[in-house]
Amino acid sequence: MAHLKVGDILLTQNILTSEQLEEALNIQKQKGTRIGDVLIELGYVSEDQIAMALGAQLGLPFYTSENADMLTPKADQNLHKIIPGDFAKKNMILPLSINDNVLTCAVADPLDLLMLDNASHITNHEINLVISTPSCIGNSIDTFYFSETESLADEETNKQKVSLLDAAVESSYAQTEESFDKGSSSSGDSASAELSLEKLVEKAGEAPVIKLVDLIIRQAIDERASDIHIEPFETKINLRYRIDGKLYNIPPPAPHLHLAIVSRIKILSKLDIAEKRLPQDGAISAKLENRTVDIRVSTVPTVWGEKVVMRILDKGAVPLELTGLGFTKDQIESIRKALNAPYGLFYITGPTGSGKSTSLYASVNEMVDPSKNIVTCEDPVEYKIEGINQVSVRNEIGLSFATALKAFLRQDPDIIMVGETRDIETASICVRAALTGHFVLSTLHTNDAASAVTRLIDIGVPNYLITPSLIMVMAQRLARKLCPECKEAYEPDPTEHNGQKFRADLIYRPKGCEKCKNTGYIGRAVVAEVLEIDDKIRAIIARGGKYTEIFDQARKNGMETIYDTGIRLVERGITSFEEVCRISADAGQGDEAEPIDE
Numbered sequence: 274m275a276h277l278k279v280g281d282i283l284l285t286q287n288i289l290t291s292e293q294l295e296e297a298l299n300i301q302k303q304k305g306t307r308i309g310d311v312l313i314e315l316g317y318v319s320e321d322q323i324a325m326a327l328g329a330q331l332g333l334p335f336y337t338s339e340n341a342d343m344l345t346p347k348a349d350q351n352l353h354k355i356i357p358g359d360f361a362k363k364n365m366i367l368p369l370s371i372n373d374n375v376l377t378c379a380v381a382d383p384l385d386l387l388m389l390d391n392a393s394h395i396t397n398h399e400i401n402l403v404i405s406t407p408s409c410i411g412n413s414i415d416t417f418y419f420s421e422t423e424s425l426a427d428e429e430t431n432k433q434k435v436s437l438l439d440a441a442v443e444s445s446y447a448q449t450e451e452s453f454d455k456g457s458s459s460s461g462d463s464a465s466a467e468l469s470l471e472k473l474v475e476k477a478g479e480a481p482v483i484k485l486v487d488l489i490i491r492q493a494i495d496e497r498a499s500d501i502h503i504e505p506f507e508t509k510i511n512l513r514y515r516i517d518g519k520l521y522n523i524p525p526p527a528p529h530l531h532l533a534i535v536s537r538i539k540i541l542s543k544l545d546i547a548e549k550r551l552p553q554d555g556a557i558s559a560k561l562e563n564r565t566v567d568i569r570v571s572t573v574p575t576v577w578g579e580k581v582v583m584r585i586l587d588k589g590a591v592p593l594e595l596t597g598l599g600f601t602k603d604q605i606e607s608i609r610k611a612l613n614a615p616y617g618l619f620y621i622t623g624p625t626g627s628g629k630s631t632s633l634y635a636s637v638n639e640m641v642d643p644s645k646n647i648v649t650c651e652d653p654v655e656y657k658i659e660g661i662n663q664v665s666v667r668n669e670i671g672l673s674f675a676t677a678l679k680a681f682l683r684q685d686p687d688i689i690m691v692g693e694t695r696d697i698e699t700a701s702i703c704v705r706a707a708l709t710g711h712f713v714l715s716t717l718h719t720n721d722a723a724s725a726v727t728r729l730i731d732i733g734v735p736n737y738l739i740t741p742s743l744i745m746v747m748a749q750r751l752a753r754k755l756c757p758e759c760k761e762a763y764e765p766d767p768t769e770h771n772g773q774k775f776r777a778d779l780i781y782r783p784k785g786c787e788k789c790k791n792t793g794y795i796g797r798a799v800v801a802e803v804l805e806i807d808d809k810i811r812a813i814i815a816r817g818g819k820y821t822e823i824f825d826q827a828r829k830n831g832m833e834t835i836y837d838t839g840i841r842l843v844e845r846g847i848t849s850f851e852e853v854c855r856i857s858a859d860a861g862q863g864d865e866a867e868p869i870d871e
Contacts, residue, residue: 280308282326283318293317307564320406324381328404331383335404344369344379344405344413355396358418360484364388367410367417368396375399381407385560387487387541394483482533485526486541489534490559490583492523494566497796499585503538505531505578517753517797518626521790535572535579542570550574556653557583569653586655593638593656598631599752599798599847601838607803608747612639617744618707620694622719624859628751628799629716630655630692636714637661637690646685650677651692666692678702682711691715697733704734707742720859721835722748722804723824726814740815749801750835750856752848753794759786760793760846770850777844782851798847800839800856804832 280298283289289312297311309323321337328335336343344367346352352368355376361367366388367379376398380389383402393400489512493501498514505511505528512525526534539546542555557568569584595605611619619636621629634656641647641660652666652674662684664677674691675698681689682702694700694715707713719725725746729739760781767774783793804810804827813822828834833841839853 278308279323279326279330280312282329283312283322286326288322288326289317320408324404324406327383331404333383333402333404336379336409337406343403344409346370346413346417353418355398356392358414360392360395361414361418362411364392365407365410365414366392367405367413369403371398375401377401377403379403379405379410379413381405381410382560387557387559390541391483391487482530482537485530486534486537490557490568490585493583494559494585494587501581501583501585503531503534503581503583505575505580507577510534517792517794518751519792531578535581538570538581538583539572542568544570544572549579554653567655567657569655593631593635593658595632595635595639598628598635599842600801601833601841604801604803604838607805608636608745609639611745611805612636612712614712614744616707616710616712618703618742619712619714619744620717620725620746621714622717622722622725622746622748623750624718624720626751627749628797629749632747632749632799632801633690633692633714633716634658637688640688640712645687647688647690648681648684648686649690649692650674650681651690661690674699675702678706682706682709686711688712689714693717700729700732700734701738704729704738704742708738719748721824722746722802722832723820723827725804726823727820730814730817736815736817740811743806743814745806746804747801748804748835749799750839751797752800752839752842752852752856754796754798754847755781755783755849756786756789756793756795758788759784762846765850771854773840773850775840775844777846780843780850781846782849793849794852798842800835800842800848800853802832802834802838805830 280289280294284291284294293312293315297308297315297317300315301308301311309318309327312318313320313323321339324335324337327333346368347370350371352371355371356366356368356378364385365381369377369379371377376396378392378400380402381404382388383404389400389402489501489503493514496514496516498516499518500515500520502513502515502520503510504513509528510525510531512523513520514523515521536546538544538557539553539555541557544553544555552571552573554572555570557570559566559568564587567586569586571582571584572579574580595608600608611617621632621636623629637647637649638658641658643660647661649661649663650666651663654663654665657663664672666672666674666677674693674695678689678691678699679702689703689706689711691699691703691713692715694703694717703713703715717725717728719728723746725748726739726743729743730736761784762779762781764778765773765775765780785791785793789795806814807830809830810823810826813826834857836853836857839848839857840850842848843850843853
């Protein structure tokens with residue numbers, strides 16, 4: 274049964290019904306969590322049954338609550354020193370025995386390849402797996418490492434409680450100062466004092482570096498960061514997380530660790546660690562508790578060494594559904610009406626970092642249907658969605674957006690998603706595909722919805738093709754949401770808000786507390802303007818009307834601008850007036866939109 278999925282195994286053993294599995298799969302698609310966790314949450318299966326199914330799927334032994342006594346580590350092999358208690362507790366991995374150079378461990382998640390790779394490097398042993406439930410492993414770890422009657426309690430638990438990352442950074446200075454080759458980069462001249470390739474691989478595999486990189490990634494995910502920046506300078510490393518759209522400094526590692534950290538990240542993302550002169554792109558797939566997180570890795574050479582940026586794509590943290598992103602009820606109705614059209618062109622616009630891709634995925638997710646053939650072309654594929662065919666652009670081998678689109682038209686598609694319209698060739702194919710009976714979704718870099726129409730005309734798409742094909746343009750920004758724990762209510766004064774009047778008697782402003790790390794904000798919400806292309810606007814497009822004419826007509830039709838929608842969020846206590854002014858400062862200026870490659 275190794276080729277079967279977990280749900281199929283549970284079906285064949287009559288533990289689950291097909292209706293229950295279908296319900297769980299629908300929830301999994303919405304939440305991005307693992308099917309086993311969904312089934313347990315619904316009460317359809319037990320932890321033991323999921324462990325059994327995983328064991329059957331992967332051909333691994335499994336220990337359930339009935340034979341939990343098998344989860345007793347051998348007492349005479351110093352296993353508590355080979356895998357420290359803090360690592361075992363955090364990663365739910367329990368060492369059981371050593372035979373030659375093979376370390377047998379019980380795990381709850383045998384698919385967490387990042388954790389298993391770290392465990393192999395830390396222990397310097399090949400890892401042999403058995404499967405058990407999180408409850409059984411957690412109890413066994415507590416008994417083995419942390420029982421008051423045991424002398425094996427991990428000494429790290431008695432230290433002062435500080436953040437995992439701070440502790441790892443602090444220990445990285447002490448643990449590797451002597452072990453690292455003195456010529457690595459201590460002089461600050463990283464270009465002339467690099468380690469040999471063999472030595473670099475060896476240092477990248479040392480336990481402190483492995484733990485440090487692991488904790489940098491895991492804490493970034495815990496902090497809801499979208500990006501991790503590791504930047505080398507002459508005498509220091511900068512470590513920064515982008516949280517809710519803003520970069521924040523994090524306590525950095527020691528400067529001499531830079532080469533080893535970059536090499537470790539390159540190894541995980543399958544990049545060439547010997548190539549330091551050219552930019553490289555790779556990816557890491559990491560398991561975090563009950564979800565998979567994809568990480569895009571980009572390296573570029575700087576004068577002080579390679580800078581690394583890791584983009585965290587956490588489908589579990591961002592719901593890929595329109596109702597969870599912050600759109601108003603009226604906007605969702607308009608968007609769904611457009612998505613139900615049999616054919617046409619649907620554009621999402623906004624600057625970089627405005628959430629276009631997430632809204633695009635949420636829109637496509639709404640359209641997933643077994644009766645439809647959905648194909649996407651992306652650079653790269655950010656979120657993997659079951660039921661659609663996703664293609665990643667590879668310009669180095671000639672697989673561009675335009676090339677993929679031409680191939681798609683021979684694949685009998687119903688719905689086509691194009692990650693970004695970058696040039697006239699891609700734009701023309703999108704328009705022509707929409708005119709020949711396909712529904713096409715894509716993104717543009719413009720500041721507001723109306724300017725998307727004039728942008729397509731400016732780059733060379735004829736008016737007569739845009740008029741019948743375009744059905745909706747949606748522009749958006751991301752506004753930081755006020756922290757619910759500390760937001761401060763006050764009575765608005767029109768003289769202090771540029772004359773703006775509010776429907777609410779009280780609105781809120783940021784204050785700052787421990788939960789939001791004194792920023793006053795937690796999370797972000799979409800602030801959008803939705804432009805429906807009706808007959809009046811089509812007439813303006815057909816005669817070559819200007820941006821202002823399209824914008825004015827859209828306003829007459831009832832379109833709320835990004836600023837208008839933001840004010841509604843202020844009145845509901847979701848964001849602040851200052852935040853709305855910040856995100857809408859450039860909206861409505863169609864002639865200042867970012868240039869597009871022609």
